[in-house]
Amino acid sequence: MSPLRAIIPGRLEKPAWAEELNADFSSDRHQLPIKRQIDMSAQVVPNGAAPPPNGTTGTKDAPNRMSLKLSHLPSRQKIKPVYPRSPSTIDPNNPPWPAYRGYHEYSFAYATMGQRLPTILGKGIEDVVLTLNQEYDEERIIDLVQCIERMNALMKELQEQAKLRPIIDDGEADVALWNKLIAKYFQGKTFMNAPWLFAEAYKYRRLQECFSVSKHWKNYDVFFRQKCDTFSRSHDAVFELSMRFAEPFTLKENLSAEEKLEAERLMFLELTQICLWGNSTDLSLLINMTEEQIKSLQSTGGANLAATEKNILGNHMKQLWETAVSLRANTGGRIDFVLDNAGFELYCDCVYADFLIQSGLAKEVRFHGKRYPWFVSDVTKKDWSWLMNSMVYGHLFPKATEEEKDSLRRLGMRWKQYEKEGKWVYEQHPFWCTGFTFWELPNEAPDLFLHLSRSDLVIFKGDLNHRKLTYDCAAPPSTDFDIAIGPMASTAGAPRICSLRTIKSDVVVGLGPDGNEIAERLDKEEEGWKISGKYAVVLLSEGRPGEKVIFT
Numbered sequence: 230m231s232p233l234r235a236i237i238p239g240r241l242e243k244p245a246w247a248e249e250l251n252a253d254f255s256s257d258r259h260q261l262p263i264k265r266q267i268d269m270s271a272q273v274v275p276n277g278a279a280p281p282p283n284g285t286t287g288t289k290d291a292p293n294r295m296s297l298k299l300s301h302l303p304s305r306q307k308i309k310p311v312y313p314r315s316p317s318t319i320d321p322n323n324p325p326w327p328a329y330r331g332y333h334e335y336s337f338a339y340a341t342m343g344q345r346l347p348t349i350l351g352k353g354i355e356d357v358v359l360t361l362n363q364e365y366d367e368e369r370i371i372d373l374v375q376c377i378e379r380m381n382a383l384m385k386e387l388q389e390q391a392k393l394r395p396i397i398d399d400g401e402a403d404v405a406l407w408n409k410l411i412a413k414y415f416q417g418k419t420f421m422n423a424p425w426l427f428a429e430a431y432k433y434r435r436l437q438e439c440f441s442v443s444k445h446w447k448n449y450d451v452f453f454r455q456k457c458d459t460f461s462r463s464h465d466a467v468f469e470l471s472m473r474f475a476e477p478f479t480l481k482e483n484l485s486a487e488e489k490l491e492a493e494r495l496m497f498l499e500l501t502q503i504c505l506w507g508n509s510t511d512l513s514l515l516i517n518m519t520e521e522q523i524k525s526l527q528s529t530g531g532a533n534l535a536a537t538e539k540n541i542l543g544n545h546m547k548q549l550w551e552t553a554v555s556l557r558a559n560t561g562g563r564i565d566f567v568l569d570n571a572g573f574e575l576y577c578d579c580v581y582a583d584f585l586i587q588s589g590l591a592k593e594v595r596f597h598g599k600r601y602p603w604f605v606s607d608v609t610k611k612d613w614s615w616l617m618n619s620m621v622y623g624h625l626f627p628k629a630t631e632e633e634k635d636s637l638r639r640l641g642m643r644w645k646q647y648e649k650e651g652k653w654v655y656e657q658h659p660f661w662c663t664g665f666t667f668w669e670l671p672n673e674a675p676d677l678f679l680h681l682s683r684s685d686l687v688i689f690k691g692d693l694n695h696r697k698l699t700y701d702c703a704a705p706p707s708t709d710f711d712i713a714i715g716p717m718a719s720t721a722g723a724p725r726i727c728s729l730r731t732i733k734s735d736v737v738v739g740l741g742p743d744g745n746e747i748a749e750r751l752d753k754e755e756e757g758w759k760i761s762g763k764y765a766v767v768l769l770s771e772g773r774p775g776e777k778v779i780f781t
């Protein structure tokens with residue numbers, strides 16, 4: 230049984246987007262049209278005449294009041310909202326297309342909320358117990374035991390489908406954002422009936438709270454051991470890349486300008502794929518995987534990449550290359566990475582970013598990570614520093630040859646140098662760890678939007694970022710990426726955006742005009758194709774770069 234199968238129940242047969250259009254009972258807004266019509270019926274008079282006084286029916290001949298009986302109204306079940314919702318009716322509980330929610334048995338939300346999150350939390354508790362058993366200071370021990378108690382309480386809430394409560398003011402910069410969201414849109418909602426994206430993010434925020442209210446363990450990362458361990462078990466793929474890329478990138482001198490450009494294009498496309506598929510090693514999905522399984526997921530060979538390109542179902546790599554080249558024509562641009570996973574994926578991101586700098590396609594790369602542990606393996610500042618320093622000083626790979634170790638060291642030293650020179654910058658805005666989708670980014674984090682609007686290209690890595698870009702809802706697979714990401718494409722000043730994502734959850738967009746048919750075929754032929762990480766998308770939105778950002 231694959232590690233995926235071990236944690237996913239077999240109930241994913243329904244093509245979510247198609248059926249869901251008829252069955253989003255979660256939306257409170259369904260009731261509104263009925264209510265409004267009832268209320269209005271008391272006021273409706275023909276030709277704008279003043280309504281008659283209460284209790285009177287007006288003159289005999291004139292139809293002075295339209296009567297509206299409840300029986301004239303369609304039943305509540307028959308009222309179907311039209312999708313996509315109009316912009317003014319979209320909010321975090323009512324995405325443009327139906328949200329996925331924990332109780333939707335056909336969606337990955339169901340498996341995640343019901344099984345995966347308790348498993349992940351359970352493993353987190355095991356990790357803290359391990360730490361506890363190696364601690365000697367009484368005050369720190371008592372403090373950590375209280376963290377475990379809070380984790381146990383969270384586990385109980387998850388299992389009993391408790392209502393979502395506000396976040397305790399633990400001094401984190403995002404408390405107000407979280408509590409605003411909960412108060413405005415999720416009062417009375419539970420882990421199972423709130424939109425999946427919000428409920429899942431909320432669980433990780435609550436996990437953080439277990440530690441952030443403590444005295445000595447505020448920065449404890451229950452996933453840190455797992456993250457380090459998986460990287461050190463990625464021996465083959467790590468050295469395959471370091472042995473190839475430690476040497477600075479050069480082009481043969483006797484090549485014509487055209488040939489040089491072609492060589493760069495091929496390298497760019499290969500590295501884009503390396504960066505993309507680096508996203509399939511995701512700890513939150515691959516609990517307990519073996520070294521063999523890691524190896525097969527991380528195969529980075531050129532021939533393999535040619536074969537895997539056919540699994541990129543929405544593929545804008547050609548446009549991405551044209552964008553990158555145009556940046557160089559303007560003396561090299563600023564490229565931002567909104568990071569996803571630590572360890573091997575981050576390592577692949579850095580190999581890619583290294584090439585972008587060396588080739589002059591970018592003169593500056595900004596990496597955006599999380600402020601605290603998030604969705605198990607997301608990059609924090611600590612993971613970032615760990616990777617750089619382990620590459621240079623670590624002893625992670627006892628079986629490596631001297632040549633291999635040296636290649637890793639050289640790569641690490643070059644990357645650290647980029648940081649010193651300000652060519653690479655690591656950042657961590659609080660917005661990335663909220664339950665907001667990126668449709669709300671311009672409004673809820675205007676400073677971040679302004680900052681990103683100054684970038685020439687923002688690359689969003691991974692599945693979670695893709696869910697946030699697309700509001701994690703059941704948009705038809707043929708939906709254009711630009712439409713699916715809403716304000717992140719249409720707001721004045723929106724940067725060019727690229728989503729590099731291996732498909733690991735229900736939302737799938739940007740597959741082109743035949744997208745719905747492609748998805749339907751895969752639904753029939755390959756159960757679980759939306760969560761296996763075998764397929765991917767590379768989608769580009771041109772945005773509205775250069776336009777003045779105006780906040781209303």
Ligand SMILES: O=P(O)(O)OC[C@@]1(O)O[C@H](CO)[C@@H](O)[C@@H]1O
Pocket residue numbers: 341345429508511513514569570604690691692693694696733734
């Ligand atoms: O963002 P990533 O690391 O690519 O994926 C995150 C993920 O593992 O977590 C979610 C389910 O818990 C899914 O969206 C996705 O499969």
